[in-house]
Amino acid sequence: MTYFTDFDKVQFEGKSSKNPFSFKHYNPSEVVFGKTMEEHLRFAVAYWHTFNANGTDPFGAGTMVRSWDKFDGLDRSKARVEANFEFMEKLNIPFYCFHDVDIAPEGATLQESFKNLDVIVAMLKDYQKSTGKKLLWNTANNFTNPRYVHGAATAANIDSYAYAAAQVKKGLEIGKELGAQNYVFWGGREGYESLINTDMKLEQDNLARFYQMAIDYANEIGFDAQFLIEPKPKEPTSHQYDFDAATTISFLQKYGLADKFKLNLEANHATLAGHTFEHEIRVAAINGMLGSLDANQGNMLLGWDTDEFPTDLYATTLTMYEVLKAGGLGRGGVNFDAKVRRSSFEMDDLALAHIAGMDSYAWGLKAAAKLIEEKVFDSVIEDKYATFNEGLGADVVAGKATLKDLEAYALTNPVPRNKSGRIENLRLRLSEVIFSV
Amino acid sequence: MTYFTDFDKVQFEGKSSKNPFSFKHYNPSEVVFGKTMEEHLRFAVAYWHTFNANGTDPFGAGTMVRSWDKFDGLDRSKARVEANFEFMEKLNIPFYCFHDVDIAPEGATLQESFKNLDVIVAMLKDYQKSTGKKLLWNTANNFTNPRYVHGAATAANIDSYAYAAAQVKKGLEIGKELGAQNYVFWGGREGYESLINTDMKLEQDNLARFYQMAIDYANEIGFDAQFLIEPKPKEPTSHQYDFDAATTISFLQKYGLADKFKLNLEANHATLAGHTFEHEIRVAAINGMLGSLDANQGNMLLGWDTDEFPTDLYATTLTMYEVLKAGGLGRGGVNFDAKVRRSSFEMDDLALAHIAGMDSYAWGLKAAAKLIEEKVFDSVIEDKYATFNEGLGADVVAGKATLKDLEAYALTNPVPRNKSGRIENLRLRLSEVIFSV
């Protein structure tokens, strides 16, 4: 059966195409900066936004028209699997990602939930084999169910904590079964509403123990995925423990977990934390923690996670610039943790939105490569920091200088060799480079 | 000579006093929670806001009427020293804090600047001896001078870096000379305006080297102050490296400096970073990094550092609650990094504002003590996390549980023992407790 009837396989047709169901920039086999676009970008469909979401918001009911909604229960879950692989095929997307509750209905008991999962996982495995599509990552939804009202891995009681652990254990088994390249933790309820009734230390200690148990079990079953933590500063909690990249790194370092995890960074989470996406990627990169990306964009005038499809070329260019500079995404990828707007409720909006995101990222990749190849930023940077390549500057970098050495130098009262940062000119150059690719 | 002619020594007169130049809550010798108020609070005057600021803002010239402004140059600096000790005496404030440039004019050369500092430091030392007042901390202003346009300890060139180092070296010597209890680093320019022309890794590596050199030199000269870093997320830079407590901790951990530093936390910096002040203190406390406080408050509708005197009793109460829970401030204190509003331009506003801050903190201290003694929050917390004291919960806490154990438990499908967080009721209780002290 076909779920997407309004468009055929979307092909690269180049910039001059007038066909909205074509790629104008994403050309999977085109080589950019030494690798094909497909190898660089490793696009993934987010199962939840694409196949589960219905357009609900806090003030409105669902608006989405979906061909699989004629089915119910496990049948609907199966229809979604079929739709997922059809969609990946038609959009030429190699990866997908899911939470446990996205793919199969929760049962009345944990046993029943597991049984439902087993049915669907077997089906996914078959489809993966027959289509060549892969699982970028899976995760457990430990935030929607009311049992997680006070947290999951930071739950206030052992019952909820244990339930979350059971979900993660199953998730690791599923990940192994499906050959997931990564396993993700997003702590939607791992935080607090108010400090006055929260034991932050106990909660964070328990969170660290939870992670350690997960690693131990993955080792035990031979599941060798890359483990990722996804920071977010708030929402639904008032404060989420994995606030941003730096906070998550401080947590991992404290508990001796820094070599076991990398980060799954999201653009809209970055801006909610007061950072650019580039910032979060740079922080992760220089700490050796860049794992994977949740590619979306927020609305800077709104204070919640809007998870829009990424279409701002400045953002996609600077994102891919950081990724290329960091040596690429490795086992990670570019997952569209993005939802079509509530007002984009037609089936073909799903395709148009993914095309918009993929073309914008491909465009950004090309522009980023050109920025590096033409040393647009690097030439300014090399010049700016040149005095650290020689003399006392080099001594500082080599760790051989002391305050006394530096004072002795300063007492000669040198005129500081500061140079203009040229930021206005660089920004115009950035526009020009984006334009020119 | 007298600088403050409009009021005499401010005394504790109790709640019923109608005298605006009296303390209604701050009673230094009153014992609260096992120590005198003076021992708990360790108030400090911020030299810069109190004796240097003139009410300038980005759109306006100075408005302040100050009796020391009839002097010039070094004479004005000397007058400020006299005014400082008169003010501390009249307000009964035991500590003060300063940047190098607050106390003495910068000279045409570094040598001249040092000479000016030496004159004033000698004078400060004499005054400290004769009055018993103490230096809570000193620091170097490595952000105002144009030479720091691209940073100081993260400067883009060795000339600025060396100059900053020389200032810090001198600052350590001054701290030793004056018996400073702490030495502070606030990295006002240690950050970036834009990532596109910034080498974040080099800058952070250099920052870590800078800190290490400072520690080495302090050891060399036998200056045993507590070293503090003061986080701030932005302003003047677009992004400051010491964004918040967690970010600063991650930096210190990465470079092996975590046991050499504690944090000097500021209320308004916390809110600019998207946190409550309580949050920052809690994070520092559970990481063993609580050093000292910059006590002020911001305006939550404004996006810049307003450094207002703290008068919100909810905030001062919850701040002191965290401090008491953490075991107190140790060698740190409560420094009023707060400035009178541009429209509060009279000399006696300085006194009224400090009284407002001191009474609000004393009031908060008393309320915090009562919250703890009556277990207002603790009784809810103990109840909430009770299941971690026994059985499988206790095993988790002891690090003896595995995912398998937890799954086995969850498969028995226990009903999670979540309890209402009672936050609305707790908030009313908080008001009642503040009221009742």
Next chain:
Amino acid sequence: MTYFTDFDKVQFEGKSSKNPFSFKHYNPSEVVFGKTMEEHLRFAVAYWHTFNANGTDPFGAGTMVRSWDKFDGLDRSKARVEANFEFMEKLNIPFYCFHDVDIAPEGATLQESFKNLDVIVAMLKDYQKSTGKKLLWNTANNFTNPRYVHGAATAANIDSYAYAAAQVKKGLEIGKELGAQNYVFWGGREGYESLINTDMKLEQDNLARFYQMAIDYANEIGFDAQFLIEPKPKEPTSHQYDFDAATTISFLQKYGLADKFKLNLEANHATLAGHTFEHEIRVAAINGMLGSLDANQGNMLLGWDTDEFPTDLYATTLTMYEVLKAGGLGRGGVNFDAKVRRSSFEMDDLALAHIAGMDSYAWGLKAAAKLIEEKVFDSVIEDKYATFNEGLGADVVAGKATLKDLEAYALTNPVPRNKSGRIENLRLRLSEVIFSV
């Protein structure tokens, strides 16, 4: 049948009471500033938050335990009516407010929806008669249904526009039937997601026509309620047309509707728009537009509408200060547009939360009255603006001065008689007054 079994009628027991199910400040018959508390405050229960909400948030399912949830469909609606009047009785709340969809289920057709409403409205009318409780206001929910995806009174098509009009027509009839004191419009979808696909002018023109038709119909049926518009800047839309008080006033002025409407102001909407609640009330008051209040509070670190019960005494005091200064709320009231936190899921949290809100508002009322009676702020204000009471200042106020007069005066180069704003001292005084009533 009884729905609230855990507490009896909540009585005023005074500050010393230890009973959480008592009022410590709200004493309905106590006279403050010339009227009883009940007359000043005119508290109202928000039907939707109290009887319909289940604790859902964008990342979580409902958590609330509700005794009426054992019923279904129209039976559940009837149970909610009973629960509403029981709750009002037990909490001593004289008013309630609702949207059409809160009280009765939507049917498959508009006719069916109307029929359901008729059943419940008859029941409400009986209960009002037997209990003496009153309807503060009703409104139509023109935002939840997917038909309003592009707006209701600003819909992109006539079908949705007409449907919204029909709901409002029915709402006016219901309001008349139940003797509603006010009728409210909150334009949850009257705004836009993006300007690029929006005809703002047509939408606003249509909105004005919609309001005019509503007024015409109310006149036709003799429904003489006060009409209110409730501003909100955003959420669910990216931009809501009734952004804040001033924007709504500019709209009403433009379309000649300013004498037909007043404003229903909400605290959390104010802060989302970048204002204090006091500001919005003051703006409404000096424009003769103060109608009614939605009393809640937000979390200043979060960018969405949290609708928390109001417990910040600074806020409730300053709110009631503005209300008293404006001459009271007239036909309006204090409606708790507040929801218990998702983690406060027990039935008795509904009572505790309302008690917290009512006591906090009663406390604020008493403090506000004292601020006025003791001229705490007024004495500063009178002094500050004194020069406008005489001479040239009085001429300006009388509209008799010209630029030439003013220049002639200025050329005498008078020293401006600015006085310190004393804000730090005033803030301490505010704390003292709040915590002394």
Next chain:
Amino acid sequence: MTYFTDFDKVQFEGKSSKNPFSFKHYNPSEVVFGKTMEEHLRFAVAYWHTFNANGTDPFGAGTMVRSWDKFDGLDRSKARVEANFEFMEKLNIPFYCFHDVDIAPEGATLQESFKNLDVIVAMLKDYQKSTGKKLLWNTANNFTNPRYVHGAATAANIDSYAYAAAQVKKGLEIGKELGAQNYVFWGGREGYESLINTDMKLEQDNLARFYQMAIDYANEIGFDAQFLIEPKPKEPTSHQYDFDAATTISFLQKYGLADKFKLNLEANHATLAGHTFEHEIRVAAINGMLGSLDANQGNMLLGWDTDEFPTDLYATTLTMYEVLKAGGLGRGGVNFDAKVRRSSFEMDDLALAHIAGMDSYAWGLKAAAKLIEEKVFDSVIEDKYATFNEGLGADVVAGKATLKDLEAYALTNPVPRNKSGRIENLRLRLSEVIFSV
């Protein structure tokens, strides 16, 4: 004498030019959408940012290297005049704008200040005549001087109010003398720090009287410039009365001034108020109040006015789209109320930054014209609202429908003809158009 020695007259060289001191998009004589670029854009230099600013920020001293700083007092003012006209000539900018204090030093008395102004105004007039350059607008700086600590046209005392009036009177005379096309009011101190010590009603009444007096005097002297008010929500005050376009309009309507003023809108002020720049322009346009633009951009992660040169092509395109749709800027223009970054301290950064802004606006103009000509957005909009062109929809628009008519229609239960908003696809199209011109 020459002030800008590092570059010659900047010429249009087209996109392929590698010369940083050339225009790649701004071709003054190129016809776009029926007019030349020069006629559309009417660029203006902001005197204060370009010739007065020195790079000071709240935490740092000036960094700028300026060739006119070798002069002092009135001589420096004269040098700035020369530099201004040299700069306009070299950058091919037809207009400039200033505050009184930008062009001449304040004297010890008002008389002296006026004398200084007279000297410079005569010089400006000569230069205008000899170069053909024009004054887009002038204004009075009624916010920097300490006398305006409590406001100017909303001052707390008649002395400051009169002084402000005298400055405005002189400003109107200067405007007339120099043939200014507009006269601007920006109320930097017309607002409040706290409501508790503010009489908002008196202040706003006085502000309205002030405006009326200014209009009367302009009429008296025959100065026929367009009067503009520039909204800003806050900074330096906590709340500025002219918060945004809608608020300013509500004020003007209330006091019967709406036909005497238009708006001078600024991009960065828009975002500080929680709006896009497009929004503010649209609001002004549909109210007939679009006057002129202050073209800059802010940093969405910072909460203060950064006044950066505009380089975001999405923003410039959507801005010019609104302008073209509104029928152009009339007597207004595009004034660069933008300052080079503190780190862009070289003289030639002034040129590079203006080039960046001018090219970005010219680029945006071309893209906007193409969006309109190709009906990229309009085709979606026409389709979306089509049902208002016929039948009941047309009746609504014609003001002929009633609630009863609409209910009768709704009772036929039509399926609402909502269409997908296609926002993701439209955004991709926007990128394609911008990067295709």
